[in-house]
Amino acid sequence: MSYSRKILAAANKIINDRRSFATAENKLRQTRIDAQIPEIAGLRKKLAATGLAAAKAMTMGEDAEKYIEGLAEINISVQNEISALLVKNGYPADWLEIPYECRKCSDTGFLDGHFCPCRKQLLIDLNRQSLCDISPAAECRFDNFDLNYYSPDVNEVTGYSPRAKMTEIFNFCREYSLDFDTDSSGLFLYGATGLGKTHLSLAVANEVIDRGFGVKYYSAPELFSRIEKEKFGSNSTDTIDETLECDLLIIDDIGSEFITQFTVSAFYNILNSRINCSMPVILSTNLSVEEMQAKYTQRITSRIIGSFTPLPFAGNDIRQIKRGEE
Numbered sequence: 001m002s003y004s005r006k007i008l009a010a011a012n013k014i015i016n017d018r019r020s021f022a023t024a025e026n027k028l029r030q031t032r033i034d035a036q037i038p039e040i041a042g043l044r045k046k047l048a049a050t051g052l053a054a055a056k057a058m059t060m061g062e063d064a065e066k067y068i069e070g071l072a073e074i075n076i077s078v079q080n081e082i083s084a085l086l087v088k089n090g091y092p093a094d095w096l097e098i099p100y101e102c103r104k105c106s107d108t109g110f111l112d113g114h115f116c117p118c119r120k121q122l123l124i125d126l127n128r129q130s131l132c133d134i135s136p137a138a139e140c141r142f143d144n145f146d147l148n149y150y151s152p153d154v155n156e157v158t159g160y161s162p163r164a165k166m167t168e169i170f171n172f173c174r175e176y177s178l179d180f181d182t183d184s185s186g187l188f189l190y191g192a193t194g195l196g197k198t199h200l201s202l203a204v205a206n207e208v209i210d211r212g213f214g215v216k217y218y219s220a221p222e223l224f225s226r227i228e229k230e231k232f233g234s235n236s237t238d239t240i241d242e243t244l245e246c247d248l249l250i251i252d253d254i255g256s257e258f259i260t261q262f263t264v265s266a267f268y269n270i271l272n273s274r275i276n277c278s279m280p281v282i283l284s285t286n287l288s289v290e291e292m293q294a295k296y297t298q299r300i301t302s303r304i305i306g307s308f309t310p311l312p313f314a315g316n317d318i319r320q321i322k323r324g325e326e
């Protein structure tokens, strides 16, 4: 599982904040309760004393174990007394325990040397949020991809109906996302504009994020402008490596960027490095394979055809059909 440094750092900060908040809240509660219920203040002093005694007892050698056991018993009975007093005064019995958001890991985010489920969930949420900030990811899921927009009429030239073809592609993408792993093959989604390529690639992204993988999504113009900014040093905070750091990289609408020698060579480098490390990419484009060859050279196109699963989208522009229905 590979998340970008930004997401890992954001998760870290949130978990540290949770822990600080819980500790501060605990101190506040202690102070208030000590003032309100002096009996509890006394008992808490007793608790602190047994804790100190137990720490000292560690050096006692053979007799330590029995002594510490005795202290532990006292400790439990004092805690029970405190709980009873809290309840008597209208508080929950555990009011003076540190109110960690995650009791399993005490808001450290680690459990037995591994990520606690709370940290895993946080990474998933942050990854999804980062995708929703820059794409319509929230609206693009498998369950709202409507195959009824594709014509069931068999096309005489291709010999199949757009709906049959798209059903096949839809099923393939869903299975791909369910079986996704860091060494899955890349996908090449191509076909005319408005056929649902962005929708399906984001549906894959949503599913793969839910399964705990790091996913990054860029429209081609945004990706290349980031890379250009870094290369030519104008106010970019991300390095190219950080930009591409993820288990699944999605580059949407390749061909819509302003194509220069620089972007072509950057594109080749991205593809090459991801393919050489068996790291999956989902590419989508409105260009035909011939147009791809003309714009990006034979070398790039054959790299894509050779390593990615091609998914040719079929049908008529769905956005226009939807507009017609309104």
Ligand SMILES: [Zn+2]
Residues within 6 Å of the ligand: 102, 103, 104, 105, 106, 107, 108, 109, 110, 116, 117, 118, 119
């Ligand atoms: Zn936790």
